Amino acid sequence: MNHIEKLQEYARLIVRTGANVQKKQYVVLSCGVENVSFGRMVVEEAYKAGAKDVIVFWNDVKTSRTRFDYAAMEVLEDIPEWRAESKNYYAREKAAFIAVTGSDPEAYLGVDSEKLKVSSRASDEAFKTYYKMMMNSEIQWCVAAVPEAKWALKVFPELSEEAALENLWDAIFASVRIGREDAVKAWARHNTFLNEKCRMLNEQHFEKLHYKNSLGTDFTIGLQKDHIWEGGGEFTPEQVYFFANMPTEEIFTTPDCNLAEGTLVAAMPLSHQGNLIENFSITFHKGKVSDFKAEKGYDILKMIIEMDEGSDRLGEVALVPYDSPISNTGILFYETLFDENAACHFALGECYPTTVKGGGNMSREALQKVGANQSMTHVDFMIGTKDLEIIGSTKDGREICVFKNGNWA
């Protein structure tokens, strides 16, 4: 397979397996202007899959940066109705949403964190119909990444731009199982493995998990009493099977947002909205953040934690073996889509309601009442290391080793 063939296979995989575009369905594609040629492939694949219409939002992170530099706070705060509808409308129409990410991980370095917060809050509010349906798996969505020069050079600073891009493409293709065999089949097999892990964990009905490693993590998280472990693909209410992330290596569920004690130490930097947060830790008491530290990007971490009422509690607990294919590349991607699939992680903010029994049909208030966290945001951070140990406790007091030396026990 040459590079162009791999690109086409990737576009096809995103459309057919990732978003699983159905005949006569709207498709909404967000894609960076740097990646226009790949975006065009996705558009054509979507039409070939029978899409009724493909709505493309080309975006440019450099222009967005200029906007942050010049526009006033009240401008960033104000998202007009038409823009909110540009996504909410298609969510209500049950479109399939595809996002091609991949841009400079430090595009917003130095932007006033108050501006980022205001803008982020405004987006959360304006697009809440779309976000809610996404978090609830009511619509198909798929996020996949394509390298861009600045990102490639951040990952491989010692290489030339060309070589860095080539290496990053190789790493991405390996992560999404493109190139060796039929990618659709490889994904089906991988999905079976993830589903099997879910089944095993669901049988245990753990009450809580205790995390410990040499980096300083010593932490207990309670699981929501009706939690379900999910991983791999998932179904919409119309029984369309999709993969929200490509790659995906995680098994995840909803914690009890009132039961978190101790300290989580980040195992890798977190790239958030064009900013890097490095060497950080977060301490919890009774489910809530009680303290946090960061050597770099403290303001950004503060912004994440203080975004709204639920942003200082956990909404997701995810298990990924240290020996995952992505982790084994040995590459730090500076991109959550990859890094979260290389290490055990948690997310501050909103839970995935589908990982609570009957959660898809529960109101926000009902979910909150049973400890399934509610927030406008959802931010993953990675804590898995090669010596991570996780012990699960069941209702009847049994203790079972879930992870040992960073991998499934």
Add this chain to the structure above:
Amino acid sequence: MNHIEKLQEYARLIVRTGANVQKKQYVVLSCGVENVSFGRMVVEEAYKAGAKDVIVFWNDVKTSRTRFDYAAMEVLEDIPEWRAESKNYYAREKAAFIAVTGSDPEAYLGVDSEKLKVSSRASDEAFKTYYKMMMNSEIQWCVAAVPEAKWALKVFPELSEEAALENLWDAIFASVRIGREDAVKAWARHNTFLNEKCRMLNEQHFEKLHYKNSLGTDFTIGLQKDHIWEGGGEFTPEQVYFFANMPTEEIFTTPDCNLAEGTLVAAMPLSHQGNLIENFSITFHKGKVSDFKAEKGYDILKMIIEMDEGSDRLGEVALVPYDSPISNTGILFYETLFDENAACHFALGECYPTTVKGGGNMSREALQKVGANQSMTHVDFMIGTKDLEIIGSTKDGREICVFKNGNWA
């Protein structure tokens, strides 16, 4: 001035002189993805000029072409409310609109003309608030062009892509008066010249103009009885002076849409919505198209003429000397923005109400009643040649030579 300096001067000229962006004003920029780096310059200039917010719509003609190939008629017909509002909202907010054009003149070659018609009609209807305010000079708007490879190679087919792009840049810079002296001053002087020509024509109060040349044009157009000749910049109701087109060499007014007799023979191809119409002529009787011919692009011409009730009558008559700076480059641009400023032309469809005394405050019905044509469309076509003669007739029966040998008499 090196190339980058010229680009920056061009971006500044578009923002400051063309759209004349005011402090705290919204700016809406449409720009092709190929021209992202120039688009970024315009965005930054707009903020520097004090723009409140710059809304950017990146577009990709290749993706649009794919859509025409795959999407069904009823999809092309349907423009959702959010998309209509994405421009109408900012028109109502009195934004300044900047369009950076320049893409493959044959991007839509071979697309079913019925699809183009349906899509074009849907746009006209959806964006009518925006279009009406634009045609009425109620908002500032400016269209300027930036070369893209396919376009450059159409203009200079004998050159390499790099050389073609360089030559097209040179031609554009020359046309918009960049590079030799201070561009803003050069534009002010040029504007004075155009205003002087308008004054002279307005003093004559011509009833009709007769056109004749060796190409076969033999045509009489009646002018609207309260017509005003305009050229160069114009004022919004708030007295903001702007240039709708860069370059601009034309003096134009509103004809009487019931008085057109004879045949107009095109002097150059017309590039319309990614299609070329070549070697064509249009014959009028009592103001209305009675016949038309085209060696290439007949279906597209038919589509233009049959778009709606007013699309088979003339809405604009424009005078441009054969010896205009653009014409003197000897280049056929395959882009109306340039070609219309190189030759006398007419437009089928909507008139510019500001070129009728009091027209800016008249209803559509009132304008139609006094012969100022109303239509959803406005399509220019060029008929000026080096031997064009135009004789004007006044109310009192005097005949005055306006153009001789293609130039001002």
